[in-house]
Amino acid sequence: MSSVILRTATRLLLPLLLVFSAFILLRGHNEPGGGFIGGLLSAGALSAYALAWGPAEARRVLRVDPRTLLGAGLLCVCAAAFAGIAAGREVLTGLWAPFEVPGLGKVSTVLLFDLGVHLGVVGATLSILFNLGED
Amino acid sequence: MAGLLAILVGVLFGAGVYLLLRRSLIRLIFGLALISHAVNLLVFTTGGLVRGNPPLVPPEAQVPPAGHADPIPQALVLTAIVIGFGLLAFTCVLVKQVVKTLGTDDTDSMRANEE
Amino acid sequence: MLWTILLLFGLAAAAPLVAKFAKGASGWLLAAGPAAILFAYLAQLPILPGESRSEVWEWVPGLGVELRFVLDGLSATFTLLITGIGALVLVYAGGYMAGKAKLGQLLSYLLLFLGSMLGLVLSDNTIALFVFWELTSISSYLLIGLDHERESVRSAALKALLVTGGGGLLLLGGFVLLGIAAGDLGLKGADAFSISALADLDLSAHGLYPAIMVLVAIGAFTKSAQAPFHFWLPQAMAAPTPVSALLHSATMVKAGIFLLARLHPALGGTDLWTALLVPVGAVTMLGAAITALGQRDKKRILAYSTVSVLGILVTLLGAGTVVAIEAAVVLLVAHAFYKAALFMVAGNVDHGAGTRDVTLLSGLRKAMPFTFAAGAVAALSMAGAPPMFGFVGKELFYGKLVTAEARSTLLILVAVATNVALVAAALLVALRPFVGSSAGVAKNAHEVSAPMLVGPLILAAAGLFVGLFPDVFDATLGSAMATAIAGQRVDMHLALWHGLNPTALGVMGLSAATLVLGAMVYHRTRRLLAPLAEALSRLRAIGPETWYEKGLAGLVTGSDRVTRGIQTGYLRHYVLAVVVAAVVLAAPPLLRSLPGAAPLFPEAPRPHEALLVAVAAASAVAAMVLRSRTAAIAALGATGAVIAMLFLLFSAPDLSITQIMVETLSVILLVLVLSRLPRLVTRSSRSRRIADLAVATLAGGTMALLAIAATTVSLDPEAARFFAAASYTEAQGRNVVNVVLVDFRALDTMGEIFVVAAAGFGIHALLRLAPETGGAA
Incomplete structure (x- = not known):
């Protein structure tokens, strides 16, 4: 799997796909997309990169261990869940910031939850595939 | 159309069961994947089939247009797809380790190893 | 009353810690709990005939289960016996097991058992009573099996558990039927399970009465070791002596007697009641008394004599007349005192002289004077000699028989024979080890420590005191107890001396004859009864114990065979079992629902959709049959991709994208894994593949039917x-x-x-x- 075309394509496509997955995550609340799809997209892009350049190189590009991402995702999900309780509401109740952040729109614990799903999916998928690739 | 999809569910499930009944663990993986597809499709069809009207709220509206597709089976199936991937991955690795340890993917000879 | 039960359970939890830190004193410390409860209930005395104090806690209101406790003459007597003897046994156990590692465990189980037993006798709700009943079975299992390292101990404990637990299940069935019958007769909710409410009903007229009666009786018989379920009790002597003293004197085995007494007002007074209880009791009392004489182990002699006394109690309750119930009340209390004392004496002799074999023991009176004193007084009560409480009980027992009609002549003979044997047994356990030459084991014997003497001495003294002043008992408790059992007011007037009238003289004559005959039998024990015991043990070979053992062995081999039959070790057999079972169960109702389903094709399928479905089906079949791994993976991926398109067509863009992404990752995953796995080969025979294909087709067809049926269900x-x-x-x-x-x-x-x-x-x-x-x- 070390064709020049694949290598070049993945190197060019990787940043594009990662940015696109972030975009998918953000727009997911209003249009098709969201954490699952965004996460799968990132994972797909990085897996393709790993296929072309090898898992070690992919890990280097990713910089963090996939399991760290997985943990961070679970943390985000839990934080979003308990934010509801901290605010004196039911667990997992969505809380919305009263202001808009440029480029992100309204921030909310729901977005944090979706981010957690995104990171969780990326982390789990890459952890599986990298481990397999290196085995 | 529901009839056609029902038949597809049957074909996918039947093929999956046939593969589960093989002695090869690798075919068992394929069987699991096909059965996942069958079940996802089954849940999806129970919500009723609607063409070209996804459960999205248009920019200027407050609610989705009348006659939109049921969002609940979709949400169920979406998580099921991702879980199915997790299951598939885990099974793959398990099979791989079993074959690595026992040197075969024949379930019948594993029985001999048990005793 | 709930607090007393909870206190005992709490102490049971604390006991191992107490034993760890207090060591030798832990028996004394923990005995304070039951002793406190004893005094709390003593403070409630006197309880007058017909009086009952109750306490209700909600438990499972929806099911009619409540914790309703009742303190009346019956439960109060049992409560005092349980806590009093319990406290003494705890002290005794502290001495008996001093320095042993299992002391904490033993004390904990003892307390757990005491709490269960207390709950049992105080419960007024049949379901709650059943729960406590089973708790006593379980905790006695733990107690009997304390020395679980020995195989014989484990099997003895298991035997006790299976017999009493099995009887418990029948009892539960009886209670459920009882609740149904009570419901038919107008009791609602928790009242249908309340024992005190049952007494007012005419249950014997209900169609379920015979079934209830038989189930309850078997439950009681198993617990109280009546023939043919008696065999677990002598085996249970594998337990440490403190356990035997507790379980086989006043508590565990009396639970069955308690149950019969408690239910007598509701279920008694019928021909069926008498016909069930009297023959069983009579056979048990005579058989066990004779068997007792054939034993060498002191504890086994006591065990069989316990079975015999239980038989007498069952017979008396079966007769159900006022005099019989009075006799049962006195005998029950007297037996609790002397049997607990004699078990402890047996334990002391074992400790002091190193054996419990009566043929080896002699001349211990000098070495173990206190043990001898306690044993002698308790044995007098057991033999029914004046002025002991046991004498009062036996007088009433005989009185009941003498005043009854002529048909009980046989019963009188049985009763006299039983008592003769019991007199001989009493002399055998309490006299023979202490008299005669002190040349043998007595040379190295020594008296035991104080904690092991307190119990037998107090219990023996209690039996003597109640015998000398029986009116104290009947005024504070006895009449109330007899009233609670009889269901009508009973005023007992117990006395050692009944004056000079024909009945009293006849009874006294029988008593005297019993004592004389008993002494004669004792003197000729070996010569007279050894052959008889031999014959009895040969009878055992065809008796219930053999059925039990054969049944248990059959169960083990049977389940072994079934397991081997079902668990073949072939993965595909398991899959086949699941699939075939699902098809057989699901297909018929699905087929029946088909005619009512919406038309399958209300409109002609659109060509592009039909094409997609066809492609998906074709790739699935390809994935099924292809022999190249790569090709199979590609077919699998194609299936997923087409399904993603179908999702998109039917208004599910999110699903579609997810499916595509997952499919891509799945292909990568499969390629990564399968490249390291062996190639696909065909292993099954052609006929096997055809058979599997048939099963798969049926399964797929069922699934398609399900999908069709599902579209007609509106969510x-x-x-x-x-x-x-x-x-x-x-x-x-x-x-x-x-x-x-x-x-x-x-x-x-x-x-x-x-x-x-x-x-x-x-x-x-x-x-x-x-x-x-x-x-x-």
Whole structure:
């Protein structure tokens, strides 16, 4: 799997796909997309990169261990869940910031939850595939 | 159309069961994947089939247009797809380790190893 | 009353810690609990005939189960016996097991048992009573099996558990039927399970009465070791002596007697009652008394004599007349005192002289004077000699028989024979070890420590005191107890001396004859009864114990065979079993529902959709039959991709994208894994493949039927309507599916993401943490 075309394509496509997955995550609340799809997209892009350049190189590009991402995702999900309780509401109740952040729109614990799903999916998928690739 | 999809569910499930009944663990993986597809499709069809009207709220509206597709089976199936991937991955690795340890993917000879 | 039970359970939990720190004193310390409860209940005395104090706690109101406790003459007597003897046994156990590692365990189990037993006798609700009943079975299992390192001990404990537990199950059946019958007769809710409410009903007229009676009687017989269920009790002597003193004097085995006494007002007074109890009791009392004489082990002699006394009690309750019940009351209390004392004496002799074999023991009176004194006084009571309480009991027993009609002549003979044997047994356990030459084991014998003497001495003294002043007992408790059993007011007037009238003289004559005959039998024990015991033990070979053992062995081999039959070890057999069972169960109702289903094709399928379905089906079949791994993976991927297109066509863009992404990753995954796995080969025979294909076709057909049936079921539209309406207005999201995922049903998603994480970590563990060395372990 070390064709020049694949290598070049993945190197060019990787940043594009990662940015696109972030975009998918953000727009997911209003249009098709969201954490699952965004996460799968990132994972797909990085897996393709790993296929072309090898898992070690992919890990280097990713910089963090996939399991760290997985943990961070679970943390985000839990934080979003308990934010509801901290605010004196039911667990997992969505809380919305009263202001808009440029480029992100309204921030909310729901977005944090979706981010957690995104990171969780990326982390789990890459952890599986990298481990397999290196085995 | 529901009839056609029902038949597809049957074909996918039947093929999956046939593969589960093989002695090869690798075919068992394929069987699991096909059965996942069958079940996802089954849940999806129970919500009723609607063409070209996804459960999205248009920019200027407050609610989705009348006659939109049921969002609940979709949400169920979406998580099921991702879980199915997790299951598939885990099974793959398990099979791989079993074959690595026992040197075969024949379930019948594993029985001999048990005793 | 609840607090007393909870206190005992609490102490049971604390006992191991207490034993760890207090060591030798722990018996004394823990005995304070039951002793305190004893005094608390003593303070409630006197209880007058017909008086009952109750206390109600809700437990499972929906099922009519409540913790309703009743303190009346019957439960109060048992409560005092349980806590009093319990406290003494705890002290005794502290001495008996001093310095042993299992002391804490023993004390804990003893307290657990005491709490269960207390709950049993205080319960007024049949279901609650059953729960405590089973708790006593379980805790006695633990107690009997204390020395579980020995195989014989384990089998003895298991025997006790299976027999009493099995009887308990029948009892539960009886209680359920009882509740149904009570419901038919007008009791509602928890009242239908309340024992005191049952007494007012005419249950004997109900159609279920015979079944209830038989089930309850078997439950009582198993617990109280009546023939043919008696065999567990002598075996249970494998337990340490303090356990025997507690279980086989006043508590465990009396639970069956208690149950019969408690239910007598509700179920008694019928021909069936008498016909069930009297023959069983009579056979048990005579058989066990004679068997007792054939034993060498002191504890086994006592065990069989216990069975015999239980038989007498069952007979008396079966007769059900006022005099019989008075006799049962006195005998029950007297037996509790002397039997607990004699068990402790047996334990002391074992400790002091190193054996319990009566043929080896002699001349211990000098070495163990206190033990001898306690044993002698208790044995007098057991033999029914004046002025002991046992004498009062036996007088009443005989009185009941003498005043009864002529048909009981046989019963009189049985009773006299039984008592003769019991007199001989009493002399055998309490006299023979202490008199005669002190040349043998007595040379090295020594008296035991104080904790082991307190119990037998107090109990023997109690039996003497109640015998000398029986009117104290009948005024404070006895009349109330007899009243509670009889269901009508009974005023007991117990006395040692009944004056000069024909009945009293006849009874006294029988008593005297019994004592004389008993002494004669004792003197000729070996010569007279050894052959008889021999014959009895040969009878055992065809008796219930053999059935039990054969049954148990059959159960083990049977389940072994069934397991081997079902668990073939072939993965495909398991799959086949699941699939075939599902098809057989699901297909017929699905087929029946088919005619009512909506028309399959209300419109002609659109060509492009039909084509997609055909492609998906074709690739699935290809994945099924292809022999190249790569080709199979490609076919699998194609199936998924087409399904993604179908999702897109039917208004599910999110699903479609997810499916495509997952499919891509799955292909990468499969390629990565399968490149390291062996090639696909065909292993099954052609006929096997055809058979499997048939099964698969049936399974697929059933699934298709299910899919068709599912389209006719309309899901509750309320949830979908709410999600659609609230998605933007409340959750500020226009993509309803995503809002459902991350907001409305976020908890599901949270669970799901954790599952995915678990799969990730699991795979990491499988790949990275597995031992590097290959080969089967």
